[in-house]
Amino acid sequence: MKALICDAHGDPGKLRVGETETPVPGPGEVLIAVEATAVSFVDMLMVADKHQVHHPVPFIPGMEVAGTVVSTGPDVTHLPEGTRVGALLKDGGHAQFALAKAYETFPIPDEVSAAGAASVVLCGLTAELALTEHARLSAGERLLVGGASGAVGQCAVQLGRAMGARVQAAVSDRSRSDAVLAGGADEVLVYEDLAGMERSERPRCDVVIDPVGGPFGELAIDMMDWSGRYVIVGFAGGKAPPIKGAHLLIKNRSVHGMVLGHYRWNRPDLLAASARRLFSAVAEGQLAIPHDITKDLASIPEAIDGIRNRSLAHRVVVTP
Protein backbone atom coordinates (compact mmCIF):
# COMPACT_ATOMS: atom_id res chain seq x y z
CA MET A 1 0.00 0.00 0.00
CA LYS A 2 0.99 3.64 -0.43
CA ALA A 3 1.76 5.55 2.78
CA LEU A 4 3.48 8.65 4.11
CA ILE A 5 6.47 7.45 6.09
CA CYS A 6 8.43 9.22 8.83
CA ASP A 7 11.98 7.76 8.91
CA ALA A 8 13.38 10.29 11.40
CA HIS A 9 11.76 12.68 13.86
CA GLY A 10 12.13 16.38 13.13
CA ASP A 11 11.62 18.09 9.80
CA PRO A 12 8.20 17.28 8.22
CA GLY A 13 9.89 18.05 4.86
CA LYS A 14 11.68 14.71 5.21
CA LEU A 15 8.48 12.66 5.28
CA ARG A 16 8.28 10.51 2.13
CA VAL A 17 5.57 8.69 0.25
CA GLY A 18 6.53 5.03 -0.16
CA GLU A 19 5.22 1.49 -0.53
CA THR A 20 4.82 -0.59 2.62
CA GLU A 21 3.11 -3.83 3.66
CA THR A 22 -0.63 -3.63 4.18
CA PRO A 23 -1.18 -4.47 7.87
CA VAL A 24 -3.21 -7.47 9.00
CA PRO A 25 -5.71 -7.00 11.83
CA GLY A 26 -5.04 -8.94 15.03
CA PRO A 27 -7.43 -9.55 17.93
CA GLY A 28 -9.52 -6.47 18.71
CA GLU A 29 -8.50 -4.72 15.49
CA VAL A 30 -10.05 -3.78 12.16
CA LEU A 31 -8.41 -2.93 8.84
CA ILE A 32 -9.88 0.16 7.19
CA ALA A 33 -9.58 1.08 3.52
CA VAL A 34 -8.87 4.75 4.09
CA GLU A 35 -11.10 7.05 2.06
CA ALA A 36 -10.11 10.20 3.96
CA THR A 37 -7.36 11.07 6.45
CA ALA A 38 -7.13 14.50 8.11
CA VAL A 39 -3.88 16.33 8.87
CA SER A 40 -3.81 17.59 12.46
CA PHE A 41 -1.84 19.51 15.07
CA VAL A 42 -0.99 16.15 16.64
CA ASP A 43 0.73 15.04 13.39
CA MET A 44 3.02 18.01 13.83
CA LEU A 45 3.73 16.94 17.42
CA MET A 46 4.35 13.26 16.62
CA VAL A 47 6.68 14.02 13.69
CA ALA A 48 8.63 16.43 15.93
CA ASP A 49 8.62 13.74 18.69
CA LYS A 50 6.82 16.21 21.00
CA HIS A 51 3.62 14.20 21.38
CA GLN A 52 2.90 12.82 24.84
CA VAL A 53 2.92 9.36 23.22
CA HIS A 54 6.28 8.41 21.62
CA HIS A 55 6.06 7.14 18.03
CA PRO A 56 9.20 5.09 17.26
CA VAL A 57 10.51 5.51 13.69
CA PRO A 58 9.80 4.44 11.09
CA PHE A 59 6.10 5.18 11.46
CA ILE A 60 3.17 6.50 9.47
CA PRO A 61 1.59 9.65 10.96
CA GLY A 62 -2.18 10.26 10.90
CA MET A 63 -4.60 9.90 13.79
CA GLU A 64 -8.05 10.38 12.29
CA VAL A 65 -9.46 8.56 9.31
CA ALA A 66 -12.72 7.52 7.70
CA GLY A 67 -13.30 4.67 5.30
CA THR A 68 -14.66 1.15 5.03
CA VAL A 69 -13.85 -1.91 7.13
CA VAL A 70 -12.22 -4.49 4.84
CA SER A 71 -11.21 -7.15 7.38
CA THR A 72 -11.30 -7.71 11.13
CA GLY A 73 -9.54 -9.62 13.87
CA PRO A 74 -11.17 -12.95 14.79
CA ASP A 75 -12.98 -11.58 17.85
CA VAL A 76 -14.49 -8.45 16.24
CA THR A 77 -18.11 -9.09 15.39
CA HIS A 78 -19.83 -5.70 15.64
CA LEU A 79 -18.03 -4.04 12.69
CA PRO A 80 -18.56 -6.37 9.72
CA GLU A 81 -16.72 -5.96 6.45
CA GLY A 82 -18.26 -3.10 4.48
CA THR A 83 -19.16 -0.96 7.51
CA ARG A 84 -18.46 2.74 6.89
CA VAL A 85 -16.53 4.08 9.86
CA GLY A 86 -14.55 6.93 11.35
CA ALA A 87 -11.62 5.94 13.55
CA LEU A 88 -9.18 7.41 16.00
CA LEU A 89 -5.70 5.92 15.68
CA LYS A 90 -2.45 5.98 17.61
CA ASP A 91 -0.87 6.68 14.18
CA GLY A 92 -0.85 5.07 10.72
CA GLY A 93 -3.68 7.06 9.14
CA HIS A 94 -1.83 8.69 6.23
CA ALA A 95 -1.98 5.56 4.09
CA GLN A 96 -4.32 3.62 1.82
CA PHE A 97 -5.13 1.17 4.63
CA ALA A 98 -5.00 1.67 8.40
CA LEU A 99 -5.30 -0.60 11.42
CA ALA A 100 -7.61 0.61 14.16
CA LYS A 101 -8.69 -0.74 17.52
CA ALA A 102 -12.31 -1.83 17.29
CA TYR A 103 -13.16 0.28 20.37
CA GLU A 104 -11.84 3.37 18.58
CA THR A 105 -13.75 2.69 15.37
CA PHE A 106 -17.24 4.13 15.04
CA PRO A 107 -19.92 3.58 12.38
CA ILE A 108 -20.85 6.72 10.49
CA PRO A 109 -24.31 7.54 9.12
CA ASP A 110 -24.84 7.16 5.36
CA GLU A 111 -25.33 10.89 4.88
CA VAL A 112 -21.88 11.73 6.34
CA SER A 113 -19.09 11.83 3.75
CA ALA A 114 -15.72 10.22 4.47
CA ALA A 115 -13.99 13.62 4.33
CA GLY A 116 -16.64 15.17 6.59
CA ALA A 117 -16.13 12.38 9.12
CA ALA A 118 -12.33 12.36 9.01
CA SER A 119 -12.21 16.12 9.52
CA VAL A 120 -13.90 15.86 12.93
CA VAL A 121 -12.83 12.56 14.53
CA LEU A 122 -10.04 13.79 16.79
CA CYS A 123 -10.96 17.45 17.24
CA GLY A 124 -14.68 16.71 17.42
CA LEU A 125 -14.43 13.97 20.05
CA THR A 126 -12.14 16.23 22.08
CA ALA A 127 -14.57 19.16 21.96
CA GLU A 128 -17.65 16.98 22.45
CA LEU A 129 -16.32 15.23 25.56
CA ALA A 130 -14.95 18.49 26.96
CA LEU A 131 -18.39 20.11 26.63
CA THR A 132 -20.47 17.16 27.84
CA GLU A 133 -18.48 15.03 30.30
CA HIS A 134 -16.38 17.82 31.79
CA ALA A 135 -18.10 21.18 31.41
CA ARG A 136 -21.63 19.71 31.53
CA LEU A 137 -22.69 22.66 29.38
CA SER A 138 -26.37 23.58 29.60
CA ALA A 139 -28.52 25.51 27.13
CA GLY A 140 -28.43 29.23 27.82
CA GLU A 141 -24.97 29.21 29.39
CA ARG A 142 -22.15 31.44 28.15
CA LEU A 143 -19.38 29.40 26.54
CA LEU A 144 -15.95 30.96 25.98
CA VAL A 145 -13.81 29.06 23.45
CA GLY A 146 -10.09 29.77 23.12
CA GLY A 147 -8.25 28.99 19.87
CA ALA A 148 -11.66 29.27 18.23
CA SER A 149 -10.10 29.35 14.76
CA GLY A 150 -8.44 25.94 15.23
CA ALA A 151 -9.88 22.48 14.70
CA VAL A 152 -10.79 21.80 18.35
CA GLY A 153 -11.96 25.40 18.80
CA GLN A 154 -14.22 25.34 15.73
CA CYS A 155 -15.79 22.07 16.90
CA ALA A 156 -16.37 23.54 20.38
CA VAL A 157 -17.99 26.65 18.87
CA GLN A 158 -20.32 24.67 16.62
CA LEU A 159 -21.21 21.96 19.13
CA GLY A 160 -21.66 24.54 21.89
CA ARG A 161 -23.99 26.48 19.66
CA ALA A 162 -25.95 23.30 18.88
CA MET A 163 -26.27 22.67 22.64
CA GLY A 164 -27.90 26.07 23.03
CA ALA A 165 -25.03 28.03 24.55
CA ARG A 166 -24.21 31.66 23.83
CA VAL A 167 -20.75 31.33 22.26
CA GLN A 168 -17.89 33.77 22.78
CA ALA A 169 -15.09 32.86 20.37
CA ALA A 170 -11.59 34.02 21.29
CA VAL A 171 -9.02 34.38 18.50
CA SER A 172 -5.54 35.79 18.01
CA ASP A 173 -6.46 38.17 15.24
CA ARG A 174 -9.57 39.85 13.85
CA SER A 175 -8.80 38.27 10.45
CA ARG A 176 -10.06 34.99 12.01
CA SER A 177 -13.48 36.54 12.82
CA ASP A 178 -15.41 35.63 9.68
CA ALA A 179 -14.58 31.94 10.02
CA VAL A 180 -15.71 31.70 13.65
CA LEU A 181 -18.85 33.78 13.05
CA ALA A 182 -19.70 31.47 10.14
CA GLY A 183 -19.38 28.59 12.60
CA GLY A 184 -22.09 30.12 14.77
CA ALA A 185 -20.21 32.18 17.36
CA ASP A 186 -22.28 35.00 18.84
CA GLU A 187 -19.31 37.19 19.64
CA VAL A 188 -15.62 37.34 18.67
CA LEU A 189 -13.02 38.37 21.23
CA VAL A 190 -9.42 39.10 20.20
CA TYR A 191 -6.84 38.14 22.86
CA GLU A 192 -5.04 41.45 22.63
CA ASP A 193 -8.29 43.45 23.05
CA LEU A 194 -9.25 41.30 26.04
CA ALA A 195 -5.87 41.89 27.63
CA GLY A 196 -6.24 45.65 27.09
CA MET A 197 -9.68 45.87 28.75
CA GLU A 198 -10.28 46.77 32.37
CA ARG A 199 -11.06 43.64 34.35
CA SER A 200 -14.65 44.81 34.93
CA GLU A 201 -15.19 45.33 31.17
CA ARG A 202 -14.33 41.77 30.16
CA PRO A 203 -17.38 39.62 29.37
CA ARG A 204 -18.23 36.92 31.90
CA CYS A 205 -18.73 33.27 31.06
CA ASP A 206 -19.87 29.97 32.59
CA VAL A 207 -17.66 27.54 30.72
CA VAL A 208 -14.24 27.84 29.10
CA ILE A 209 -12.86 25.36 26.57
CA ASP A 210 -9.16 26.12 26.27
CA PRO A 211 -6.92 24.48 23.66
CA VAL A 212 -4.30 27.29 23.77
CA GLY A 213 -3.42 28.05 27.41
CA GLY A 214 -0.83 30.80 27.99
CA PRO A 215 -2.01 34.38 28.53
CA PHE A 216 -5.49 33.58 27.19
CA GLY A 217 -5.93 30.89 29.84
CA GLU A 218 -4.95 33.27 32.58
CA LEU A 219 -7.58 35.82 31.48
CA ALA A 220 -10.23 33.17 30.88
CA ILE A 221 -10.03 31.76 34.41
CA ASP A 222 -10.70 35.22 35.75
CA MET A 223 -13.62 35.72 33.32
CA MET A 224 -15.53 32.74 34.78
CA ASP A 225 -18.56 33.57 36.85
CA TRP A 226 -19.97 31.65 39.80
CA SER A 227 -19.71 27.87 39.29
CA GLY A 228 -17.65 28.37 36.15
CA ARG A 229 -16.01 25.27 34.63
CA TYR A 230 -12.70 25.61 32.86
CA VAL A 231 -11.59 22.69 30.67
CA ILE A 232 -7.91 22.51 29.77
CA VAL A 233 -7.65 20.78 26.41
CA GLY A 234 -4.21 21.76 25.11
CA PHE A 235 -1.38 24.26 25.11
CA ALA A 236 -1.14 25.33 21.46
CA GLY A 237 0.09 28.69 22.76
CA GLY A 238 3.03 26.88 24.38
CA LYS A 239 2.31 27.14 28.11
CA ALA A 240 -0.17 25.79 30.66
CA PRO A 241 -2.08 28.61 32.39
CA PRO A 242 -1.16 29.26 36.03
CA ILE A 243 -4.07 28.26 38.26
CA LYS A 244 -4.51 29.65 41.74
CA GLY A 245 -6.62 27.72 44.23
CA ALA A 246 -7.97 30.92 45.75
CA HIS A 247 -9.37 32.05 42.38
CA LEU A 248 -11.33 28.81 42.19
CA LEU A 249 -12.56 28.83 45.76
CA ILE A 250 -13.94 32.36 45.85
CA LYS A 251 -16.42 31.69 43.04
CA ASN A 252 -17.02 27.94 43.32
CA ARG A 253 -15.17 27.51 40.04
CA SER A 254 -13.63 24.25 38.91
CA VAL A 255 -10.85 23.26 36.52
CA HIS A 256 -10.82 20.03 34.51
CA GLY A 257 -7.99 18.45 32.57
CA MET A 258 -9.28 16.61 29.54
CA VAL A 259 -7.35 14.22 27.33
CA LEU A 260 -8.81 11.76 24.85
CA GLY A 261 -6.29 9.11 25.93
CA HIS A 262 -8.23 8.61 29.16
CA TYR A 263 -11.39 7.78 27.21
CA ARG A 264 -9.55 5.60 24.70
CA TRP A 265 -7.92 3.45 27.36
CA ASN A 266 -10.27 3.64 30.35
CA ARG A 267 -13.78 4.65 29.18
CA PRO A 268 -14.38 3.38 25.63
CA ASP A 269 -18.11 3.30 26.47
CA LEU A 270 -18.15 7.09 26.90
CA LEU A 271 -16.01 7.52 23.78
CA ALA A 272 -18.47 5.46 21.71
CA ALA A 273 -21.43 7.46 23.07
CA SER A 274 -19.61 10.70 22.22
CA ALA A 275 -18.89 9.43 18.68
CA ARG A 276 -22.59 8.67 18.16
CA ARG A 277 -23.51 12.23 19.21
CA LEU A 278 -20.67 13.67 17.12
CA PHE A 279 -21.59 11.95 13.87
CA SER A 280 -25.29 12.70 14.45
CA ALA A 281 -24.33 16.37 14.72
CA VAL A 282 -22.49 16.09 11.38
CA ALA A 283 -25.43 14.24 9.79
CA GLU A 284 -27.84 16.91 11.04
CA GLY A 285 -25.70 19.74 9.67
CA GLN A 286 -24.79 21.10 13.10
CA LEU A 287 -21.07 20.43 12.66
CA ALA A 288 -18.97 20.93 9.52
CA ILE A 289 -15.35 21.97 9.66
CA PRO A 290 -14.15 23.67 6.45
CA HIS A 291 -11.48 21.56 4.79
CA ASP A 292 -9.55 21.33 1.53
CA ILE A 293 -9.44 17.92 -0.10
CA THR A 294 -6.46 16.55 -2.00
CA LYS A 295 -5.65 13.07 -3.26
CA ASP A 296 -1.93 13.44 -2.74
CA LEU A 297 -0.25 12.06 0.40
CA ALA A 298 2.81 14.08 -0.64
CA SER A 299 0.93 17.30 0.18
CA ILE A 300 0.82 16.41 3.90
CA PRO A 301 4.30 17.73 4.86
CA GLU A 302 3.34 21.18 3.57
CA ALA A 303 0.07 21.03 5.54
CA ILE A 304 1.96 20.06 8.71
CA ASP A 305 4.26 23.00 8.12
CA GLY A 306 1.21 25.25 7.70
CA ILE A 307 -0.10 24.08 11.08
CA ARG A 308 3.32 24.75 12.64
CA ASN A 309 3.57 28.30 11.27
CA ARG A 310 -0.18 28.99 11.67
CA SER A 311 -0.70 29.84 8.01
CA LEU A 312 -3.11 27.04 7.05
CA ALA A 313 -6.49 28.56 6.12
CA HIS A 314 -8.45 25.27 6.27
CA ARG A 315 -7.91 21.76 7.52
CA VAL A 316 -6.40 19.44 4.90
CA VAL A 317 -8.05 16.09 4.22
CA VAL A 318 -6.34 13.57 1.93
CA THR A 319 -8.23 10.90 -0.03
CA PRO A 320 -5.32 8.55 -0.73
Ligand SMILES: NC(=O)c1ccc[n+]([C@@H]2O[C@H](COP(=O)([O-])OP(=O)(O)OC[C@H]3O[C@@H](n4cnc5c(N)ncnc54)[C@H](OP(=O)(O)O)[C@@H]3O)[C@@H](O)[C@H]2O)c1
Ligand atom coordinates in the same frame (compact mmCIF):
# COMPACT_ATOMS: atom_id res chain seq x y z
N1 LIG B 1 -6.85 17.00 25.02
C1 LIG B 1 -6.90 16.27 23.93
O1 LIG B 1 -7.23 15.09 23.95
C2 LIG B 1 -6.53 16.92 22.62
C3 LIG B 1 -6.97 16.38 21.40
C4 LIG B 1 -6.66 17.07 20.22
C5 LIG B 1 -5.88 18.22 20.26
N2 LIG B 1 -5.44 18.68 21.47
C6 LIG B 1 -4.64 19.89 21.58
O2 LIG B 1 -5.45 21.01 21.32
C7 LIG B 1 -4.64 22.07 20.78
C8 LIG B 1 -5.28 22.60 19.51
O3 LIG B 1 -5.36 21.56 18.55
P1 LIG B 1 -6.10 21.84 17.17
O4 LIG B 1 -6.26 20.52 16.53
O5 LIG B 1 -7.26 22.73 17.35
O6 LIG B 1 -4.95 22.65 16.38
P2 LIG B 1 -5.09 23.67 15.15
O7 LIG B 1 -6.24 23.33 14.31
O8 LIG B 1 -3.76 23.76 14.51
O9 LIG B 1 -5.41 25.05 15.86
C9 LIG B 1 -4.50 25.62 16.73
C10 LIG B 1 -5.15 26.76 17.44
O10 LIG B 1 -4.23 27.26 18.42
C11 LIG B 1 -3.97 28.62 18.14
N3 LIG B 1 -2.56 28.91 18.43
C12 LIG B 1 -1.48 28.31 17.91
N4 LIG B 1 -0.37 28.86 18.42
C13 LIG B 1 -0.76 29.83 19.25
C14 LIG B 1 -0.08 30.77 20.05
N5 LIG B 1 1.26 30.80 20.11
N6 LIG B 1 -0.80 31.64 20.79
C15 LIG B 1 -2.15 31.60 20.75
N7 LIG B 1 -2.86 30.75 19.98
C16 LIG B 1 -2.18 29.87 19.25
C17 LIG B 1 -4.29 28.83 16.69
O11 LIG B 1 -4.62 30.20 16.52
P3 LIG B 1 -4.32 30.99 15.16
O12 LIG B 1 -5.55 30.83 14.32
O13 LIG B 1 -4.12 32.36 15.58
O14 LIG B 1 -3.09 30.38 14.55
C18 LIG B 1 -5.49 27.90 16.52
O15 LIG B 1 -6.65 28.51 16.95
C19 LIG B 1 -3.25 21.47 20.58
O16 LIG B 1 -2.45 21.83 21.69
C20 LIG B 1 -3.50 19.98 20.59
O17 LIG B 1 -2.38 19.23 21.02
C21 LIG B 1 -5.76 18.05 22.64
